[in-house]
Amino acid sequence: xxxxxxxxxxAEMMARGEQPEVLFWVGCSGSFDDRAKKITKAFVKILNKxxxxxxxxxxxxxxxxxxxxxxxxxxxxxxxxMMNIEVMNAYEVKxxxxxxxxxxxxxxxxxxxxxxxxxxxxxxxxxKSLLDDGRLTIEGGxxxxxxxxxxxxxxxGRANQVYEAPRELIEKLDAALVEMKRSKANGLCCxxxxxxxxxxxxxxxxxxxxxxTEDALETQPEIIAAGCPFCNTMLTDGVKFKEREQDVKVxxxxxLIASAEDL
Amino acid sequence: xxxxxxxxxxxxxVVGFGFFARNVKKLIRNIKQGRDINRSDRSxxxxxxxxxxxxxxxxxVKRPVAGILHIFVYVGxxxxxxxxLEIVIDGLFGTHRVLSFLGGFYNVLIGIFEILAALVIVxxxxxxxxxxxxxxxxxxxxxxxxxxxxxxxxxIYIETVLMCFFLLMNAADYYxxxxxxGHYTQVGSFPVxxxxxxxxxxxxxxxxxxxxxVCWWGHIIGxxxxxxxxxxxxxxxxxxxxxxxxxxxxxxxxxxxxxxSVTKEVKLMMDPNADPFAAPAEDAGEPGKFxxxxxxxxxxxxxxxxxxxxxxxxxxxxxxxxxxxxxLSPRKIMMSTxxxxxxxxAIMDANNGEFVxxxxxxxxxxxxxxxxxxxxTCNACVEECPIGISPLSIIMDMRQYLVMEQSAAPIELNNxxxxxxxxxxxxQYNQMDRLNWKDEN
Numbered sequence: 001x002x003x004x005x006x007x008x009x010x011a012e013m014m015a016r017g018e019q020p021e022v023l024f025w026v027g028c029s030g031s032f033d034d035r036a037k038k039i040t041k042a043f044v045k046i047l048n049k050x051x052x053x054x055x056x057x058x059x060x061x062x063x064x065x066x067x068x069x070x071x072x073x074x075x076x077x078x079x080x081x082m083m084n085i086e087v088m089n090a091y092e093v094k095x096x097x098x099x100x101x102x103x104x105x106x107x108x109x110x111x112x113x114x115x116x117x118x119x120x121x122x123x124x125x126x127x128k129s130l131l132d133d134g135r136l137t138i139e140g141g142x143x144x145x146x147x148x149x150x151x152x153x154x155x156x157g158r159a160n161q162v163y164e165a166p167r168e169l170i171e172k173l174d175a176a177l178v179e180m181k182r183s184k185a186n187g188l189c190c191x192x193x194x195x196x197x198x199x200x201x202x203x204x205x206x207x208x209x210x211x212x213t214e215d216a217l218e219t220q221p222e223i224i225a226a227g228c229p230f231c232n233t234m235l236t237d238g239v240k241f242k243e244r245e246q247d248v249k250v251x252x253x254x255x256l257i258a259s260a261e262d263l
Numbered sequence: 264x265x266x267x268x269x270x271x272x273x274x275x276x277v278v279g280f281g282f283f284a285r286n287v288k289k290l291i292r293n294i295k296q297g298r299d300i301n302r303s304d305r306s307x308x309x310x311x312x313x314x315x316x317x318x319x320x321x322x323x324v325k326r327p328v329a330g331i332l333h334i335f336v337y338v339g340x341x342x343x344x345x346x347x348l349e350i351v352i353d354g355l356f357g358t359h360r361v362l363s364f365l366g367g368f369y370n371v372l373i374g375i376f377e378i379l380a381a382l383v384i385v386x387x388x389x390x391x392x393x394x395x396x397x398x399x400x401x402x403x404x405x406x407x408x409x410x411x412x413x414x415x416x417x418x419i420y421i422e423t424v425l426m427c428f429f430l431l432m433n434a435a436d437y438y439x440x441x442x443x444x445g446h447y448t449q450v451g452s453f454p455v456x457x458x459x460x461x462x463x464x465x466x467x468x469x470x471x472x473x474x475x476x477v478c479w480w481g482h483i484i485g486x487x488x489x490x491x492x493x494x495x496x497x498x499x500x501x502x503x504x505x506x507x508x509x510x511x512x513x514x515x516x517x518x519x520x521x522x523x524s525v526t527k528e529v530k531l532m533m534d535p536n537a538d539p540f541a542a543p544a545e546d547a548g549e550p551g552k553f554x555x556x557x558x559x560x561x562x563x564x565x566x567x568x569x570x571x572x573x574x575x576x577x578x579x580x581x582x583x584x585x586x587x588x589x590x591l592s593p594r595k596i597m598m599s600t601x602x603x604x605x606x607x608x609a610i611m612d613a614n615n616g617e618f619v620x621x622x623x624x625x626x627x628x629x630x631x632x633x634x635x636x637x638x639x640t641c642n643a644c645v646e647e648c649p650i651g652i653s654p655l656s657i658i659m660d661m662r663q664y665l666v667m668e669q670s671a672a673p674i675e676l677n678n679x680x681x682x683x684x685x686x687x688x689x690x691q692y693n694q695m696d697r698l699n700w701k702d703e704n
Contacts, residue, residue, distance in 0.1 A: 007701045026697070028688040037700040058698040062687030070640045071676045072554065072662030074522045076683060078529040109518035114526065154641040159517025185646055189583040194640030198689055199675035202637040205588030212583075 005044050009058040010091045020055040022126070023088070025098035025107065028063050029229035035236065036229035042258035043099055043123055049263055050135045054097070060087050066106040071195040078114065081106075085116035099123040099254060101156035101228045102193075108160065122156055124166040124227050124253050131172065140174025141260045148175040148256075149221040151212065151235060152187035153228035166227050166253050173260055178219040188212050192230035213238025217248065224250045265357075272354035272483075279487030286494040290570060293608045296618075297563030302510040309509045312651070317508040322649040326577070329393070335386035336422065339379040340501065343429070346376050350483055360436075363450035373451035377433060380426045381455045387419045387426075394419075401576030406595040411574055414496045421492070425485045432478035434459035435471050444468045503571035504650040510564050511651035516642040519659060524551055554663025557624040558604045561660060568652040569601040578644035578654055584637040591637035593644035593654035599629040600657060626661055635661050636673055 013020055024047070030040040047054050065080030084107075088096075096118050098104050108120035121129070130136035148170050156162045163184045170177045182188045191201070191208030201207060213235055216224045224239070226232040229252075236250045302309075315321045320337065324330035349362045363369050394402045394415060402415070434456035439447035441460070445468075453460075463471045493499050500507075531537050555561050558569075578593035579585050585592050603625045611618050626632075638658045645653045665671045672680070679689045687694045 005701055007698070009698070026700075028690065028692075031697045031700060032688060032690055032692045037703065040700055056698065059695050061697055062694060063683045063689060065683070067689050068680050068683055069519060070659075071672060071680065072659065072664075072666035073672075073680050074525045074553065074663055075529065075667060076680055078521065078525050079532070080683065080687070082529060082533055105515075105517035109515050110521060113521050154639070154643075155517050158642045158646050160515050186581070186643075188581075188586075189639040189641035189643065191583065191639065194638050195676055195679065196639055198679040199636075199673050201587075202584070202589045202591070202633055204584070204637075206586075208583045208587050208639065211587055 005041060006048050007044055008055045009060075010055045010093075011058070011060065013055045014091060018053075019092065021053040022095045022097050023091075023093045024054045024056050025064075025096050025100075025103050026056055026061060027098055027100035027103045027229070030099055031061070033229060033233070035232060039099055039229060039232070039252040039254055042252065042263070043254040045258045045263040046127065046130075046136065046254060046261070049261065050130050052130070052135070057087065057091075064103045064106040066102040067195045067198060069106070069110070070193070077110075081111055081114050081116070085111060085114060088116060088118065093118055095119045095121070097121050097123055097126040099227075099229065099252070101153040101159075102230070105155040105159050122160075122162055122165070122227065124156075124169055125162060127169055127254065127257060128165040131169070136257075138169070138172040138257055138260060140172075141262070143173040143175045143223075143256060143260055146175045146222045147178050147220060148173075148223045148225050149178045149180055149216050149219040150183075150225045150227075150253075151180070151190065151216060151231055152184055153226070153231050154187065154189050154193050156227055157187050158185055166225070169253050169257065170225055173256060175223075178221060180215045180219055182215055188215060190228075190231040190234035192234045197230050197233075207238075207241075209234035209238040210241055213242055217242060217244060221248060223256070224248060225253055225256060226250060227253055269355060269357050275484065275487060276351070276354075279490060282491050283494075286491070289608060289612075290494065290499075292611075292616075293604055294563050294566045294570065296559050296604070296607065297561050297566040298559075300562035300564055302512075302564060305513055308513055309511075312511055312513065313505055313508045316511075316649070316651060317504045320649075322647075325647075325649075328389075329575075332386040332389040335379075335382040336390075339383035339386070339426075342379050343376050343383070345372070346429075347486065350479070354483065359446055360450055363448075369450060370452040373433070374454050377430065377453060377455040380429050383426050384423060387422045391416070391419050401580040404576065404579065404592065404594075406592055406598055407574070407576075411497065411598070414498075415574070417492075418496060418498050421485065421489050425482060425489065428478045428482040428485060430456045430459060432475055432482060435463065435475035435478065438463040438471055439468060439475065442468060445472065447472075497572065497574045500571050500573040500650060503567065507567055507571040508651045510567065512564075512653060512656070516645055519656075522553065522663070524553065552664070553667035554665070555657070555660035556626045556664045556668070558600060558607055559618070560664070561600070561625075561657060565600070565653070565657050565660075566604055568654075568657075569597050569604060571650055572597040572601065572652055573650075574598060575649065577647040577649065578652070581643040581647045583639050583641060583643065589634075589637040590631070591634045593658075596630060596634070596654040596657055597652060600625065603629045626664060630661065632665060632671065634658075635665065638662075 010023065026040055029036040062084055063080055064084060065077035069077035096107060101122060104120055104122045107118065127136060131138065150166055150170060152163065167177060188211065189208060190212050216235065224235055226235060232250055232252060239245050239248050239250055320334055323333050352361045353359060393399050433453050436447060437453045437457050438460040440449045552560055558566060574594055576594050582591065582593050607618055610621055635658050640655060642655060645655050682689050682691055686692060
């Protein structure tokens, strides 16, 4: 454990008779995908630095059921949802933060009717609140003046109207935030939503992620900022397809902040 | 004999409105073929939504050129119809410009009608140019070939002709007023048609009076025909946009409905006290279908959506799948749903109101799985629709049918779902390894 991450589980905390301020819902991508694990760690570094009392479910966490639901398998979705809700209710979870807009949307909007009522925030909203409370300070450092464009994840933006938190964080880095021609409510999907992440696209003349990457590259960015592990994958692939991986990086907002702070 | 015109007018109104009422009844019957869904909550939010989106055109103006042209036509349509009141009274009682006793106010009204009529012509000419000269992509995509394209242009032509009748009628009236002919006393103000009146210089006043009558009759007959054309065209939105925005889904766009029938089953499955061998109750009836295979499996709001769609194609032009050449077009989802519902309607008409299976369903015969699987569920189409239609909800319901009733998901998705079932993640990783990232470099 070279990086000295402190990641308590809900079970450990309960054994100590403690209740964390917030549950960090890591999600499947954040747990297993090599690229997304870096985002998870960056976010944990910030949480550690800001001394946020948090815990994860660890091996008790399971898929929210989002991809099953969007694929049409309501049975599997509701089974996953009810299992997760039972676990979280047993731990008396009140507040959840997650770095995945799909987990965020599902737990926030679709769990309450099934008995899971929590306050759910996206990690960019959580970081913004840490900033507002003075628990997190951000200095631009290496990102000062850099051109950064932000890709709105569908399930964060259009689906839940969260547009400002990620942008305010980028501006705090003293970076030059540049908007794509299609952004916010008009943002274009990265191509992963609706369970497309897990299948080959239908026959067409282009891949959606390439179309979206072209939007991003038009702004001549040094960094394409994302707030979703799936968007991150799609845009990273898009940048590679365009052979621009030498000069354009795709990074999550949490990674930007963690690296600006040299965490 | 002197009442002939009045009687003819009455017959025109009765036939016009009678036929219209017949189609409205059919429309309501067809929409009621859908499943029930409760949209009676949050009524003040619903009124607000209707006021903003339908009455206030707030989403139309997101695309400013089409938005402004549309406002010309929309305001013109609503306001000029006030004139219909006068036309009806005049027609029934043989009066001429019966409301002119309003004096100055009448002049203002007629003046406004005229200016709006001119703006309507500007609007529809703009629309025609966008469709036929500039040939915007969204008006010329595959699903627009044939009838839909003809339908759109027909509406433009009818509206142009109606406005020309209206202005020409006023111009003739104005000319006859200025020469003091017959009962044409000086009333109204004619800021637009007074410029057209010059056409009549040197004509016999009797001929001009005939022109005035022809235009008057042409206008009202045109209005009656247009009203009855609506049911057969994409133009029902002029009425249905209002209920459609009222009954719109007001939840966050990312929140998809949880199927209550599934909740029941899953709860039973997870209940340790449930009797696995219990026979269903006697009165349980046929178990419902999961998802939608045909229009009767959709809910009535989705069917209302289908009738409300104007085929403007904003949804399709913003759809990531469509932009990248996939078969999916959200507009076509709405058009196919309506086509199927109309076919079902015709079957019901032919069988005393009872639907008789015709071997076809919305799924496969009208909408293919390839279209459904191309969707990113990104909500761009829902966001774009100027009157709150959700093509996405239909796509999702049909995916549910494919997966839960037919197990017909693409193989990769079946693998993904098997993984979730077996190890709680869409990929083949052991749930026990979920926290390994903590100790990796």
